Amino acid sequence: MTVSPAYQIYSDADRITHYNEKLASFTEADRPYTRLVFSKEYHAARAWLSDEFQALGLECHSDAGGNLIGRRQAGAQATAPQTVIIGSHIDTVPAGGRYDGIAGVITAMEVVHYLNAHQITLPFTLEVADFLGEELNLWGTSCLGSRHMAGLLNAEMLARRDETGRILGEEIAACGGSGMPPSGARPDAANILACFELHIEQARSLYDADIDIGVVTALPAIDRYAISMTGAVGHSGTTPMHGRKDALVCASGIIQQVSMLAHDIASRSNQHFVATIGKLDVLPNGATIIPGQVEMILDVRSASNEAKSEFLASLADALDEARQKTGCDIDLALLATAEIAPMDSSLQSIITEQAQALSLSHTPLASGAGHDSAHLSRFAPAAMIFIPCVDGLSHCAEELTSSDAIAKGAAVIIRSILSLAEQVAK
């Protein structure tokens, strides 16, 4: 006799597969899997999802940010009930995958299935959320719904037009939102007990180490800098080496230092730290001309402010050294910055305990990417679970995880919610 693993009591892999295949069917036909926010495929998928929420007995509505919310009321015994939110998103990037965001929405439905099947009445309201448009969109912003819920989707953003003239606010209104900027975080923010989100890792550390559950410690600070190096154009034949101010030699020294520093910091800490120069342009970019100017963008993501400070101090040294070595002028300008979004430590503890109770392998893990949970964490305790995805591939049609991996994560979240319920009942 084979004993089924404990997590299978909580969640049904076959049902997960069914939900996943159904959502995958809402795609541009010639570009799987594409379900861009506000597209007709997106609206169709949301209509289906709304029906499913209602079939689960949830009270369904769109909030002012265009988020699709299914509410399961607290038991009558609860006075001034608090709220627990669980959700993710169903929009995709162009030619994206079947699991990014989607796995989290399906998990939320699995939670309700379990509660319904066991006729469990919680001492708090449970909100299942499909957050509006999480992916970076044509209006140059991401996490529309969670950003709105946090009070951070401002009037300037809402007034933006895409290439075809569509106004962001009007598109949000067409999804049931107000289309107006929020006056702050949602009014009941103080009553929100917890937010949960399950997501594929979009990197390979869990997959490579064959670990079931990543307990996310923080979403990264993201800082983006423009670095501009100005040297002197010259003839590549007649200008002697000692008479040069080569902006590309200058840039290459900085790139080497950035890479070495980031490797060093990442290897010394258990926390996520990455630094990337992904964009670089040389002027005038001619084979026989010494580069007079190089423009590049540095993207730094850090789960720790200490690591970020250490990096920036060492970067300043590296720029000074490059200046002295090459005689080039170097300008560093901050383009954009976002603070670290730490996940709630109590919720991390609960998740870890429940993974342990289910005999699932688990590890604390910092996220490299941003998620809706970053915005939720600005106004409420938030927690994320990562599950492995094959080869770390994401934002592509090959993106893959298993229904079983989702079921494991769902089981951890269900037990975490039950654990919270016990705490509240005490």
Added chain:
Amino acid sequence: MTVSPAYQIYSDADRITHYNEKLASFTEADRPYTRLVFSKEYHAARAWLSDEFQALGLECHSDAGGNLIGRRQAGAQATAPQTVIIGSHIDTVPAGGRYDGIAGVITAMEVVHYLNAHQITLPFTLEVADFLGEELNLWGTSCLGSRHMAGLLNAEMLARRDETGRILGEEIAACGGSGMPPSGARPDAANILACFELHIEQARSLYDADIDIGVVTALPAIDRYAISMTGAVGHSGTTPMHGRKDALVCASGIIQQVSMLAHDIASRSNQHFVATIGKLDVLPNGATIIPGQVEMILDVRSASNEAKSEFLASLADALDEARQKTGCDIDLALLATAEIAPMDSSLQSIITEQAQALSLSHTPLASGAGHDSAHLSRFAPAAMIFIPCVDGLSHCAEELTSSDAIAKGAAVIIRSILSLAEQVAK
């Protein structure tokens, strides 16, 4: 009483200024100084130059390569007379200068002035040459006239069309050339005793050191390589440092090594050595994407085969190291190569002796750029003199040397020709 310097006996700075101003007047009006080969300004300047050659008593014609040649016959006592060639070019790059090439043609006329004034009959034929179109042109080739004289302007080149459909061969024919490919170097190549060319240095070593005469040792070998690095595209946020194959980090390591090697080789040898990566393109070149591919072009110019060999061996090591460090594939492909053109050592000795005799400061010097003399050296003993130009500026309107500096170089060449004449007469 002030004693005039010795070189003033040989050449007249005022006349040099007159010639220079006259040639500068043949320019596109709104883009000084622009006299592109085959342009109406070029044809007008050549017509004037042909008249000047004839006024100097030279027998004037265009050869098969479209070179304007003014011939001064050897004395009657010379049997089976040899030939000495002296010249340079009068075409410019777009928005170029007043001295590049032009100083050399004026010097050739100064030689004839001296010989005429002193009624000197040489024991060899003297040919004053304005070599056709030395600058890189719309047909993608340079040194049209000297290349033709060396037998190296081939049928494929002559058949090329520019953007407006003009065929190179037809343009050469309009300058009095045959428009046909040569069957080899000029038939009397074995009878050419020497070729001389004076040119501005187009770099700042003579100017900075306040030296009158650079005795050119060699024109450089020019090798151009395409280096392609292939890593793996990845998300700049979610891909950990240890899991990356960053093609730009790979490229930057190579650029650093190339620069260090070139500095080292250049500083250890007295000979010209430069290596430049002037063109670099990143793919996909997005701020949040780890570069998957980098394409760059390496330009190496060396006056010594030993230096070149040393560099290439060290480059191979650098590529291996970059491969191992970054996990990227690296491909190195030779795009173009030209051998070193050593200047004739006997002629270098003569030039050095004559500079010494005139109490002019002088130094041996390798050229960084290519010149007509590179092609002349393929079929005859060739020599070049460099004179200083202000701040090393060239190929721009600010290009500047003095008539006095040209006069010094002309005096050295006149004495060198007289010295050759003595040797022949013996």
